[in-house]
Amino acid sequence: MRTKTPYLRIMLATLRMAARDRARLAELGATLSRHGLGYLGARLGLGTSGTDDELDSPNAPRRLRRALEELGPTYIKFGQILATRTDLLGPKWIAELELLQSDAPTLPFALLRSAVEQALGEPVTSAFAQFEEEPLAAASMAQVHRARLASGEDVVVKVRRPDIRPRMEADLRILTELAAVAERASADLRHFRPAAMITQLSEALLQELDFTVEARNADTLRADFARDSRVVVPCIHWSHTSEALLVMDYIDGIAPLSGDVLRAAGIDTVAIASLGADVVLDMVLINGRFHADPHPGNLRCLEGNRLALLDLGLVGHVSPRRREEFVSFTQALLSSDSDALADVLMAWAAGGDASPDAVRLAAEGLIARHGGHGLILSALMADFMPLLRERGLVMPPDLILIFKALVTMDGVLMRIEPEFDLSAAIQRSTIRLAAARLGPDHWQPILRALVWELAKIGDSAPQLVRAAAKRLSDTPPSDSVALRAQNQASRALVRALWGGSSLIAAAILAVRFL
Structure with a gap:
């Protein structure tokens, strides 16, 4: 039986999804309705109602931003991704979505202590010589505390908020299904490629939820800039780091918010600007890995015109x-x-x-x-x-x-x-x-792959040569034209053998000495 309208197809898909995430799905629909976005909820099959002029209202962008903030970190991050899509949304929507912030109220450390000690495998007092229970900063997914290791290093401790992963995973399941339904049901929505955006969102959030990903990102980018002492990436203390807890060196510097402030601190703004441009372009064009959000809060300018890269959850x-x-x-x-x-x-x-x-x-x-x-x-x-x-x-x-x-x-x-x-x-x-x-770093893996492919061909070379020689000998020429063709084929076989062996030898030598 065929459904009569795309909205009915949406509703059927939503019902399949609701069995697992019914409560969160209902919360999503109720939040959109409460902020005057019932029509958008209806287009997504959430059982809400509204008129199509809701989205034409001058207040619609602000209502959407407030709804996303109320729905929490998954939807805030989705809104932040939408804020980058100036190829899809007009200036009023972009300006409002750019106001989305991941800031959140701080949690008393008493509510985090058990999770921190479970991640550490020992009490906070034995893992750290000093630990400041008052947080440095808080966001929707984590909050950060200063501490000092027993070995004397000053560090920051990033703690994931309790119980956030199941809620975000439920949100991603819902958004993934809604995006797929929207693409099937509406040509207008399909133009936005919602499935691709939700895939991007899922990858970003799952990376940020696992602090070992951020730790590996830090190690990788530090290795990328190992030859440039002007670029600083905080060292990770892996003995204290896990999926829910990240411990890294504390870096005291100046955020690049004002040229006057930097110059007053003895930092050459021309040099630091040139370095910042070189760093981000080298990450994109040469290394193929880049800090995806290098805003002033994630950067520190240090004495000696050096630049520190922080908060590497999304690379x-x-x-x-x-x-x-x-x-x-x-x-x-x-x-x-x-x-x-x-x-x-x-x-x-x-x-x-x-x-x-x-x-x-x-x-x-x-x-x-x-x-x-x-x-x-x-x-x-x-x-x-x-x-x-x-x-x-x-x-x-x-x-x-x-x-x-x-x-x-x-x-x-x-x-x-x-x-x-x-x-x-x-x-x-x-x-x-x-x-x-x-340089050799670029060519060595290519040459190794070439040697491997040539080695596989080399294993079969004797059989190929014997087969070619037998074919030449088993087909005696009947005239002078055929004789010349046979001679040419023989010479070509010799040249191929000589060229192939030379190529193999050259590739092996190149891999050995590069």
Whole structure:
């Protein structure tokens, strides 16, 4: 039997989901209704009611923001992701969603002590020589305390809030199902690619819930910048760290909020801005791993013009293909090449509904406004995303995360050094990318893979040679033309054997000495 309306199909899917998460699903619907968003709940099959003009109201963005804050950390994080989607939402919605904060009231340490001691496997008083029960900061998922180890190191202790994981996992199950239902039922909602956004949200939240992920991220980024003493990543104390508890070195520095404050502390703002740009671009273009939220609260400027990276719960990854596309994107802008820019945008819009003409017009519009001169990334993105929205282009979620990190860092740099030109930093990073591709670290894994493939071919070489030789000998030529063809084939076989053996030898030597 076929259902008569998409809303009935939504309701049927919601009923299947409700058996496991009925109470939270009801809370979601009631919250949307209470904030005057019953129509949105109805579109999602939550059994609420409302009229379609609710979302056209000037107050709708604020009502949505308040509803998300009331629903808690999962929905706050979802709203923060939506706030980056200027390619999908208009300025009023973006401005309101950017106000979403993860701040939360602090919990008395008495409510956390048992969880902390369970994670440590010993009492707090024996694990630490000193522990400050008054928290340094609190967010919706965790709060942070200062402490000192018995060995004398000053550390911070990040404690996950009790019972938060089951609630967030239930929220993610609900959002995953609602996104899938929305894509099936509505072409308008499908344009937003809600399933991809919820996948991005799930990956981000599951990483942040497990503090060992943040600890490994810190170790990885520290190794990435091991040769640059200007970049500091706090050391992790693994003996005290677990999924629900993170202990790392305390770093005392100045958040990059004001150039005047930094200069008063003896920090060269030009040097620190240049370093910040190099760090974020190298993470994206060379290392393929980047701090996904480098806002001032997650950065510290240290004496000697050094920069510390904090709060590494969310680290994005960039594929080699995306790195090449981003370099092509920036180079096309700097050289005012609208055709090259259109090629990049077409690759990014693959799978969407945008026509080649729309992509070309978007590229030409972007070149007209920003091509051929220094890049102010925040201004570029302020034009870029609305332009994509006007032309019907939707960016892949992984690219949105990259641009968000770059725009966030660009905002930090402009705050402390307003005349900073990011285009010079991009050119420097592109040169370093080219140099890295010529170095042994890039070629060694490629050559090892080549040797392995050649070794597999080499194992079969005797049989192949015997088969080729037998075929040549078993088919005597009947005329001079065939004889010449046989001779050519024999010479080709010899050349192939010689070339193959030389290639194997060269690859083995390269892997050995690189």
